[in-house]
Amino acid sequence: MRANKVHLLISNRRTIKFIDLNSWGSDTFWSPVMISKMFVLIFLVSFIAIFVFSETGIASTRFEDLLEKNSALIKKSSSKTVEPVLAKIRAFGGPVATRFLKHWKAKKIFLVKSTGKFVVGAPSAKNGKKMVTIFSIATNKQLSVNPARDLKQLKPNSGVRAKIASSLVPLQLLSGSLDERREGIETVERKVERPHIAPLRDALKKESNNILKKRLTKVFAYATIAFSNDDNEVKAAIQSLYEDLSIGTRAALNPLLSETIDVAETLPTNVNLARVIIPNQSIRNWDGSVQKTNTFWQRTPELNTLTAYSLLVEKNLAPNPVSSKIRDAKIISLAKNGIVAGVRLSSLNNEASRDAVYDWLVKNKGLPARVDEEQMSAIIEKYVFFARYNHSSKEVVQTAIKVLTNINRKVAFYQFLDLLLDGISLVSIYFLAAIGLAITFGVMKVINMAHGEFIMIGAYTGYVIQLFVPNYTISILIAIPAAFLVAFLAGIILERAVIRHLYKRPLETLLATFGISIALQQIAKNIFGTQARPLTSPEWLDGALVINDVLAISNIRIAIFVLGLVFFGLILFVMTKTRFGLETRAVTQNPSMAASMGINPERINMLTFGFGSGIAGIAGIAIGLFSKVTSELGSDYIVQSFMTVVVGGVGNIWGTLAGATMIGLLQKGIEWFNPSNTLAAQTYMVVFIILFIQFRPKGIIALKGRAAEV
Amino acid sequence: MSRLLYVDNLSVTFDGFKAINGLSFEIGEKELRAIIGPNGAGKTTFMDLITGKTQPDSGTIRWGEKSASLIKKPESKIAQLGIGRKFQKPTVLESQTVCENLLMALANPRNPFSVLFYKKNFEDNEIIAKLSTQVNLERKLTTAASELSHGQKQWLEIGMLLAQDPKLLLIDEPAAGMTSIERQQTVKLLKNLANKRAILVVEHDMEFIRQLECRITVLHEGRVLAEGNFDFVMQHQSVIDVYLGR
Amino acid sequence: MRETILTKYFSNNRHVFFFLGFLTLFTFAVVILAEGFGLGWLGTSFVKTLGKTLCLCMVAIAMDLVWGYCGILSLGHFAFFALGGYMIGMWLMFARTKLVVVAAAKNLALPLTEEEIKSAVGTQIFGVVGGAEIPNIWAFADILPAQLAFVILIPGALALIFGWLAFRSRVDGVYLSILTQAMTLALALYLFQNDSGLRGNNGLSGLQNIPGLENVQQSLVSMYFFIASAFILGIIYCLSNLIVSSKLGNIIKGIRDNEERVRFLGYNVEGFKLFIFVYTAIISGIAGAMYYPQAGIINPAELAPIASIYLAVWVAIGGRGRLYGAVIGAAFVSLMSSYFTGGQAPDIALGFGTLIWTDWWLVLLGLSFVLVTIYAPKGIGGVFDLLAKRNND
Incomplete structure (x- = not known):
């Protein structure tokens, strides 16, 4: 009994992950790449600052004094204690304070261990030794290059950095640099605070960049909603957000309804x-x-x-009701030698008897009376x-409700659209996984349980090619035909060696190919190991098509959809418009007749099977791109693929499309009702399929009459 | 002669193709009847309809003295009512012996529990012995059906139908693949059987049908083209058109 | 003629006597050699493996009846097997947890109320899936006879409903196989959910601790289960042989060979299929109920569709259409599997590398399915045919 995996589950979690990419849009700016870019910018800006600001002297020395006085708080900063220091620095103001705050936030402030002074530092390496070039905070001039061990880097935690950022906001919002201002706005967008209102108002007046101005307007509205005491101003601010679908807006409006x-x-x-x-x-x-x-x-x-x-x-x-816990504690505490109210404690093994004892204690010992549910109801009445x-203003609340109603309705619409698109990508995946089967099972009536392993073979082919061709775009372009070829050959070998002998015993092909399936899986495991191997998609597939704050379609979803469409067209063309397709259909309908017309059924069977297997190989590339490549990749899809073909109607490519559409959309639809439980969605879907087959045993698109009985 | 099976205005369509198109037909008790018709005339579909394998789109099929409708009845119920069917290809249960094949066909209770606790009794053995003699298989009782010759399988199947003791026997191309001696024996057998029950034979072989000396129904494009004795049918103008080309 | 039929009947059923004799001898041998009462040559875990194998033989018999005799390649019988296991597992887990809870509360001043016991048991059992409530399906978990009845009733009812639906709409052949596979999948997916009421993918565990036998050593408990498994296997073998050698057996074989013919002989083919389907589901349920107390744990992964295919393969390797074939196949393949994957098999040094059995056993097994299917459709049982033929000649 080594059979212990329901592979589908794993696969579906992967699918979900892939589809969840739409959260990407709102977070773009906080991706690590962007943050590091920002730091570089800040760094450059501070260099420019050296030349622009040349004032030194009394003011700056005093700034250093300020730092020295608060040295302890700065060294061991925590978000709870840092505020007073920040207030002092803000009060000090000026470019020096700004510079210090920025460097502090960027973890570039170092403490010289020997002198206890703060400096700006840039780590470097020399002869394999860690070195730090240090600059004066006041003048930004290079002082010296010191070994790293002489210095202690200040590493404020994220809470402290947020506080620093907030303190920087007023300075940044009015800065001459676009990037500075953008950074300032980003900080407020994350969390707007009362002191930001005035600088925001000033900045709004001055801002010349349209995009930033829009963002400023929105943030200013958030700030007004959160902190303004003027109801009319708040109402206007709420109204201005009428069309805005962003999460920030909903987060700003919802507290009004608390x-x-x-x-x-x-x-x-x-x-x-x-x-x-x-x-x-x-x-x-x-x-x-x-x-x-x-x-x-x-x-x-x-x-x-x-x-x-x-x-x-x-x-x-109302009086406190005596909970059963208190009641029991009282009973125990008043018991003597295990007896209370003339009753043995050991006999109190149900609620009624305990209540009775307690009621006796109420009467005789003056304990507070119990309040039972009936009495509670009477009091509640x-x-x-x-x-x-x-919020005190009725009008403000009503405006907020009106605006939120509008926003929620729109969000719901886009979420529905998103779900539909999710459904379509799932349909494409099911379709890709099943379409090879539509040929081998649907047309040839061969139950190939190793179909999933052909998908796996395709995916591993892609992985191996990526090992040799590091450019992901080129490697994928090579991988697609290569996967087809490898799976095609594997299919032909399987057909020649096994399936050929079993055309008259369809049920037994199931067993034999199942044997092949477990053997192939184990071989893959022996070669590639049990851990998942990546099949990396080219960079241009990583992005997403952002429609608005709610709806974004990841490129990979689009790519898979397009791939599905292309294959559908291709296979339809091959099966209906080419000589090969004609011969295939002839052989599957009546082999002996086809043979007498000069078609070699053996050859056609072999090629058809190879063709179906090759398609599975390409599906493997597509599936491998959004989920990891493992030896169980194929078996994740096999049962669903068979169901897709059966539900759609055997012997018909259109049927497979219909089956995949029904299964994919249905699954997403059920998930919509209970989004937290994709397992339940799958369960109901399979049950639905079982029932569906009862009523339409031949599938959605059924061949009727004599043709169906062949 | 009282009416046994009565079919009126029967139609069935497969994917737009009218396999049976307003067919009306009747057969009496203990009547021997032959049905002929070119390929695609609807002969096999007609049998499918009577035995419940296919459901008609419209029309009526009535059975027996009480004129009970056969539509929507499952095949097994219809078989139990007394309609036996012999397929074109001999269909016997190959992995089982002649005796077991016949035993299964005997008119005994047919639910799972009564067959589980079924014990073979003296009467049943006697019936099997008699039947096997009737179809010339008395020496082969313990032989597996798969080891019989083609003609013997046909007989075994007929024997099984007889064991069912049906009132109407539907026989699809009994002469196909038989030697001429076997053919003559079959004609004799069918005539003999018709003494006790109605028989409906579908056949292509004109000579075979002539020998049956019975009433003949000609089907064409899902309806009755002509009906009468052999000579009448052979001289019927539309029959000649259909068979010899117009 | 009558005599020949009678003699044939006996000669046909000789295998029952052989089988029962062998089973009895085997049971005695194990009892004598085991740790439990005997010489101690066989370890407890090995006795459990043997006991489990006997249970797998039961479900293989069921598979043989439904596939080998009736021609329905069901890929759902392991679902019935696991359901039986779950039913008995519910009682084992509930009753045992209750004992533990009551024992732990011994020193409390107040004895626990029914509700307190229930909620404590609920927390104990369902804590892992973030619940404390005892789901409604556990309503009878405290009552052994009820759960024992469910071992038969639940798989039986599921088979009845599913079979009725499927056979009624004349789903057969490959389609039926896929449909049964879908049923298994649906059940597995359902059980994988945390709110299935059966502890999601944790499954039921600690089943080897039989309430009421706390003070009995596992080596003895394993013996009890081994003997009981052998006894039940014997009964199931006889019962199943009764079915296949009766007229019912002829009819289901007829259905396998030519459904149409049997139908036009006036038999309600669907009814017979349903009878066999339900009967075998019940056998599978019983087998599961015997298996999992010996395995100690049951989880939804056990009823993955792949398990049922393995079952079909055992029967194919053993030789379908004969009861002893199923038993031989199940015993042979499952014992081989546990030998090779258990790491006991010695690795083989080849010129270019080492053949590690845990890595390559599945490959070998898979390829052997292929060879058996193509070249030896009668399986191991076919060898007996050859022997019998030689004896006759």
Whole structure:
């Protein structure tokens, strides 16, 4: 019993990963590459600064004094303690302070161990020794080159760096350099703070670059929403975000809808009421409005008896109920020699008996009484529960709801579109994996369980070629025909050696090819090892087509879709428009008749099988590009591929397309209802397929009549 | 002569091709009937319809004294009602002995549990012995069916049908691949059998049909072209057109 | 004539007596040689392997009935096998955890209430999948007779529903194989979910600890299970032989050879297929229920579609269409597999390198499927035919 993998699972996680690439768009600027580029920029800028700013003297010496005084806090900075130092540095102001902050953030400030002074340092290596060239903070002039061990590099953690960045914002926003300003905006975009409002307003007036101005406007709106006390200003800011789909906007607007659940004897009039809550009944909508439970789509009510009652307890409106834990503790503490209220502790093995003992203790020992659920309900009845918005202005909240409604609707639309595109890429993958089978199984009626291994062979061919051809674009271009050729040859060998003997026993081809399948898998494992091998896609396939903040289509998805289309066209052409296709169909329909017409059935069978296998090899390249190449790559797809062909309708390329479309879209559709559980989606999908085959045993596109019975 | 099977206005279409097109037909009890027709006339489809293998698009098929409809009944039910079918190619259960083949066909309860606990009794043995003599296989009872000759397989299949004791026997091209002696024996056998039950023979071989000396129905393009005795049919103008080219 | 049929019947069923005799001898031999009561030549884990092999023989018999005799190449019988294992596993795990919980609560001042026991057991069992509630499907997990009934009922019911659907719409041949494979896949995928109620991919574990036998050594427990497995295998063999040698056997063989003919003889072919399908599913369930307490752990990976194909291959290698063939195939291949992949087999030094069995065994096995399928469709059982023929000559 060595059979212990459901390969599909693994494959699907991979698929998901690949599809999740759309989160890429919003994060582009924080990719490591970009950050390092930014550091280089900052570095250059600071060099220019040496020549531009030439003032030195009293001010700078005083800055160094400031540093020295706060040396301890700077050396061991933490995001909790660093603020006072930063405030002092901000107050000091000027280019020196800016320079220091920037270098500090970039981890370029060093402490000279002997003098305790701070300097700017640039690490280098000399004769294999680590060296640091140091510069004065005040003048930015080179001082000396020291061995690294004489210095201590300051490495502020990310929390501290964020604080530094925030302190830099006012300086950067008004900087003359575009990159500086962009960096400043990026900092506020991540987290806007109250002190940024004034510099933002000033910057907005001055900004000349259109793109930056747009971003500034948005960030300023966020800042207004978050910190302004003028409701009209806030409302205008909210309105200005009406068309914006970015996550930042939703994050800025959602806090306006934050609310508190409260309880009172009568409904107060002086609060910004969101809704009245009926315990055990009403359900909260996303925008804070209320919905009654209904029998068709039962959702959990917002408050149940227990949570509602605990709210009353919290407000001191009701006595604390005695929890079973407290009850049991009391019983134990009041027991003497294992006996309480005339009852043995060891007999209290159910709730009712414990309650009875406790009630006796209430009567006789004056303990607080229990509150059972019925009593709780009675008390709850006396009060009115409601939710109020934390924001005081009704109008602001309503504007926010209006804008969010619009945004959410659009986001939902794009998410649906995204799902559809996801579905289409899944369809392309299933189609690519199954299309070879559509020929060997669909047309020739040979059950080739080793089909998946041909996919694997194709993928490994690609991997091996990449070992020799380092240029990824060229190697992929070579790999596609090479994978076809290798899988084609493997297919022909299999057909000649095994399948030829079994044309009359279709069920047994299943067994024999299964044997081939496990042998090939194990051989691949012996050669390439068990760990996954990469098949790297060329760089131009790494990007994504960004439509908006919600929707981005990764290029690899597009490429696979195009590949699927090309293959569909190609195979359709080969099977219907060429001599080879004609002969293949003739041989599969009536071999003896075809033979008497001068066609060599043996040759055609061999070539057809090779053709189907070769296509599988190319599919291997496509699949290998977005998932890693392992020896189990093929078996991940085999069951689904068979289902695709059967559901679509055997003996028909269009059927395979229909099958892949149905299975792929259905799976994504089911996932949409329960996105966290792709396993469930697959389960339901397979169950659906089983049921579907019951009602359409011949598949979606079925051949009818006598032809079907051949 | 009372009516056994009655078919009215039967039609079935495969992918736009009308295999049976408004066919009406009837056969009486203990009648011997031959059906002829060129390729694609719908002979086999007609048998498929009667035995429930194919469902008609429209029309009625009624059976027996009570004129019960056969449409939508499963094949096994129809077989149990008393319609036996002999295929064109001899279809016997090759891996089993002649005796086992016949035993399976005997008119005994046919649900899984009664066959699991079935014990062969004296009467059944007698019936099998008689049947095997009737189809000239009494010496081959313990031989596996796969070892029989082609003609013997045909007989075994007929023997199995007889064991079912059907009221109507559908026989598809019984003479195909038989030697002329076997053919004559078959004619004799069929005539003999028709004494007790109705028989519907589909055949291409005119000589064979002539020897059967029975009523003949000519099918063409899914409907009845002509019906009558051998000489009438042979001289019918449209039959000549269809068979000899127009 | 009557006599010849009778003698033929006995000569046909000689293998039952041979088989039962061999099984009895084998059981005695193992009992004598094992650690449990005997000389101690066979280790406990080896006895467990033998016991498990006997269970695999049971499910191989089921496969042989459904495929070798009835012609349905089911790739779903390992799903029934695993379901049987899950059913008994639920009781084993629940009852054992309950004992542990109660024992741990011995020193508490207050004895645990039913609810407290339940919630403690729930936390113990379902903590790994982030739950504490006991799912509804565990409602009877505390009741051994109920779970024992489920060992039969659940695989039986699944086979009944699935078979009824599939046979009713005349799905057969390759399509049926793929459909059964899809069923297995669906079940495996379902069980892999954490909220399946059966602990997701953790599966059920600790099944070798039989509640009520805590104080009995594993070497003895393994003996009990070995003997019970042998006994049940014997019963299943006889029962299955009863079926295949009856008229029912003739009919299902008829269905395999020529479904149409049997149908036009007036037999409800679908009903017979369903009967065999359900019967074999139940055998598989029982086999699984005997297997997993010896294996100690069951998880959804066990019922991957590939397992059922292996099952078909065992039967093919042993020789289908004969019950002893299935038993020989399952025993031979699974014992060989555990020998070669267990690392006990000596590596073979070739001129250019070393043949490491753990690496190359699967290749050898795979190629042997191919050779058997092409050149020896009767499998190992075919050898017996040759021997019998020589005896007759």
